[in-house]
Amino acid sequence: MKKHIFTLAACLILTAALVPAASAADLFPDLALQGKISPEHREYLGAPEGDIKISDIGADFAFVEVLSMYCPICQHDAPGVNDMFARTQASDKADRVRFVGIAAGNTPFEVAFYRKKFDVQFPLFEDPEYVAHKALNNVGTPAYYLVDLRDGKRTILIFHEGEIKDKGAFLKTVLDTMEK
Amino acid sequence: MRRTLLAAFAACCLLAVAAYADDMTPYPVGHLKPTDSTLKVKVGDTAPDFTLPEINGGTVSLSDYRGKKNVVLSFVPAAWTPVCSDQWPGYNLALDMIHALDAELIGISVDNTPTQAQWAEAMHGLNFPVLSDFWPHGKVADSFGVLRGDGMAERAVIIIDKAGIIRYVDVHDINSRPDLGVMIGELEKLAE
Numbered sequence: 013m014k015k016h017i018f019t020l021a022a023c024l025i026l027t028a029a030l031v032p033a034a035s036a037a038d039l040f041p042d043l044a045l046q047g048k049i050s051p052e053h054r055e056y057l058g059a060p061e062g063d064i065k066i067s068d069i070g071a072d073f074a075f076v077e078v079l080s081m082y083c084p085i086c087q088h089d090a091p092g093v094n095d096m097f098a099r100t101q102a103s104d105k106a107d108r109v110r111f112v113g114i115a116a117g118n119t120p121f122e123v124a125f126y127r128k129k130f131d132v133q134f135p136l137f138e139d140p141e142y143v144a145h146k147a148l149n150n151v152g153t154p155a156y157y158l159v160d161l162r163d164g165k166r167t168i169l170i171f172h173e174g175e176i177k178d179k180g181a182f183l184k185t186v187l188d189t190m191e192k
Numbered sequence: 193m194r195r196t197l198l199a200a201f202a203a204c205c206l207l208a209v210a211a212y213a214d215d216m217t218p219y220p221v222g223h224l225k226p227t228d229s230t231l232k233v234k235v236g237d238t239a240p241d242f243t244l245p246e247i248n249g250g251t252v253s254l255s256d257y258r259g260k261k262n263v264v265l266s267f268v269p270a271a272w273t274p275v276c277s278d279q280w281p282g283y284n285l286a287l288d289m290i291h292a293l294d295a296e297l298i299g300i301s302v303d304n305t306p307t308q309a310q311w312a313e314a315m316h317g318l319n320f321p322v323l324s325d326f327w328p329h330g331k332v333a334d335s336f337g338v339l340r341g342d343g344m345a346e347r348a349v350i351i352i353d354k355a356g357i358i359r360y361v362d363v364h365d366i367n368s369r370p371d372l373g374v375m376i377g378e379l380e381k382l383a384e
Binding site: 088 | 278279316
């Protein structure tokens with residue numbers, strides 16, 4: 013019996029490690045967002061005082077970027093992501109979506125450095141022990157999600173892993189998806 | 193059964209690290225013994241000098257920086273491996289901060305120069321000297337006591353001041369990345 017339990021445990025561990033990253037229609041885990049954020053960012057998220065989870069975000073949608081300060085593509089994409097944020101803020105969807113960054117494997121120092129280096133205006137959260145990253149099946153970075161928060165299920169509407177070659181087209185898809 | 197569990201654990205470790213350029217596929221090495229060497233230097237010692245080839249041509253000597261700049265030596269185990277491919281791009285991003293603290297970052301691995309050059313290119317370029325400790329194999333790493341029994345270097349950060357004195361040593365768990373903030377904090381102490 014003990015042998016079977018060990019076998020089952022090993023299979024579960026392997027399965028968890030090999031499960032592909034989330035895709036559209038999957039549910040986004042209700043991640044705890046770690047790290048201090050400014051009062052302005054807390055207001056932006058519409059989140060209550062104290063610890064914040066994805067489900068606490070007070071908007072219809074969350075646009076989540078999983079990044080790392082150490083990831084060359086994330087570094088390369090950072091200005092473009094900032095531009096997507098600015099264009100969203102200037103659009104008629106500004107009140108419906110909140111941008112969030114989760115920095116896989118990054119310490120508070122590394123997150124602060126990345127924020128300052130690229131002048132990131134939306135909230136970035138740290139994930140030094142890869143807790144959130146593991147909950148997302150060790151997705152490659154950068155990864156981008158549009159999550160529907162309206163139904164309480166956190167349904168993933170859009171998932172993209174790796175560099176976004178055409179950010180304008182991608183943002184249009186994101187904004188159009190919110191219309192549906 | 194134990195082997196099955198170890199294999200499962202190793203698979204988890206391999207997949208726990210992400211964040212490298214999407215046009216490269218690092219070679220998985222699994223979970224390694226955290227450290228596997230005996231230091232031959234300590235804080236307060238004069239750093240052993242060396243001269244090594246650099247990927248852009250020519251050579252770099254530690255003594256080139258004597259009296260001019262502090263030096264951060266970043267030894268990494270091997271090119272094209274997951275954590276190493278994740279570490280130097282971050283340091284590259286932070287070069288302005290390192291230079292502002294009157295320091296130069298020098299990367300060293302035991303790989304040969306062509307391998308290092310292709311690897312650096314796959315990481316979208318590195319703007320600090322990348323030196324090859326390939327031949328005599330690992331001689332410089334060994335002079336610091338950071339050459340592992342398997343021929344790779346440890347993942348080590350060694351900070352040397354302008355006088356050539358070792359001021360900080362971190363032989364890090366080879367499976368994880370040293371916190372950039374710790375390195376910067378040590379450089380700030382030198383700047384005080």
